[in-house]
Amino acid sequence: MNIVVLRLGHRPERDQRVTTHVGLTARALGASGMLLASDDRGVIDSINEVTRRWGGNFFARLVGSWKQEVRKWQDSGGKVVHLTMYGRNLPGVLDEISGTESVMVVVGAEKVPPDIYQVADWNVGIGNQPHSEIASLAVFLDRLHATDRLEALTQEFQGGTLKIVPSGRGKIVEEV
Amino acid sequence: MNIVVLRLGHRPERDQRVTTHVGLTARALGASGMLLASDDRGVIDSINEVTRRWGGNFFARLVGSWKQEVRKWQDSGGKVVHLTMYGRNLPGVLDEISGTESVMVVVGAEKVPPDIYQVADWNVGIGNQPHSEIASLAVFLDRLHATDRLEALTQEFQGGTLKIVPSGRGKIVEEV
Numbered sequence: 001m002n003i004v005v006l007r008l009g010h011r012p013e014r015d016q017r018v019t020t021h022v023g024l025t026a027r028a029l030g031a032s033g034m035l036l037a038s039d040d041r042g043v044i045d046s047i048n049e050v051t052r053r054w055g056g057n058f059f060a061r062l063v064g065s066w067k068q069e070v071r072k073w074q075d076s077g078g079k080v081v082h083l084t085m086y087g088r089n090l091p092g093v094l095d096e097i098s099g100t101e102s103v104m105v106v107v108g109a110e111k112v113p114p115d116i117y118q119v120a121d122w123n124v125g126i127g128n129q130p131h132s133e134i135a136s137l138a139v140f141l142d143r144l145h146a147t148d149r150l151e152a153l154t155q156e157f158q159g160g161t162l163k164i165v166p167s168g169r170g171k172i173v174e175e176v
Numbered sequence: 177m178n179i180v181v182l183r184l185g186h187r188p189e190r191d192q193r194v195t196t197h198v199g200l201t202a203r204a205l206g207a208s209g210m211l212l213a214s215d216d217r218g219v220i221d222s223i224n225e226v227t228r229r230w231g232g233n234f235f236a237r238l239v240g241s242w243k244q245e246v247r248k249w250q251d252s253g254g255k256v257v258h259l260t261m262y263g264r265n266l267p268g269v270l271d272e273i274s275g276t277e278s279v280m281v282v283v284g285a286e287k288v289p290p291d292i293y294q295v296a297d298w299n300v301g302i303g304n305q306p307h308s309e310i311a312s313l314a315v316f317l318d319r320l321h322a323t324d325r326l327e328a329l330t331q332e333f334q335g336g337t338l339k340i341v342p343s344g345r346g347k348i349v350e351e352v
Contacts, residue, residue, distance in 0.1 A: 014193075021308035025307045028306075029307075129340075130230060131204035131205075132314070135310050138311035142315050152303070166264050166265050167299070171293075
């Protein structure tokens, strides 16, 4: 399964930390990359720096028009899932989504352009309570991988310079 | 299962949004409440405001000493899980944790007091890659509920004034 995250509605003055969390969550839970529909180079750089140090092939890049990215994705056979608290609750829709080969996951900040509700193949709530787009993305990716019998948490990230040795107490980091 | 989240290392000047996301994620994914070891009334108020509008019994409150809260919890038979990228990876430790009746989930910001690694019953990584404490909490709660055969995303929240009607397109909110 190829999964790319598209981040919408990012405002550089207030969303930098949250969008960075979105990108790192996407990477840690097995997405291929994140597209950011905004002009904020700093967020992209800090995500790519994590990839450089910790390995793997995750990409993060800016895009000009989110609509064009969505159209390109759908034209080449991919499907688009928009995560929103107003959507159909995940447990009722996951079966429909599973088996899709290429999934673009759209993650909005507080305000998203209304069009996204129309162009998405699915509008999906991770529950229907207000919470966090980071949490929503995490649960969605974790459960989507599970439908493919993939364990999102034990992927290998090749080629970085740092690696954690999991430990019951304290911090063990190896340089590789 | 009774689950309470303890948020450590919160700095009012920069962590307000992330800590608010931590609290709302805890609520949406079935924790009973959040304790915040910091002096930031604003975060608590905004989480409690969500509960007032959207229902349920989630509590959020400030605490003075995190150590005292941990000790009280353990003295009354509860267990403490500290989420950290350095910990044992969740898939290998979830079985040990499941069946625990009272779980305190400790969620740090960038810096946490080193003692927490010692007093926790488990130090657990949601994967061993750097990502987001919000994502970590979300996946942990989702998987922990699943060990109890609970669906975290379909709980009912009684007593609020707003309720979403899940929808394939657009936003439907009812006043109740």
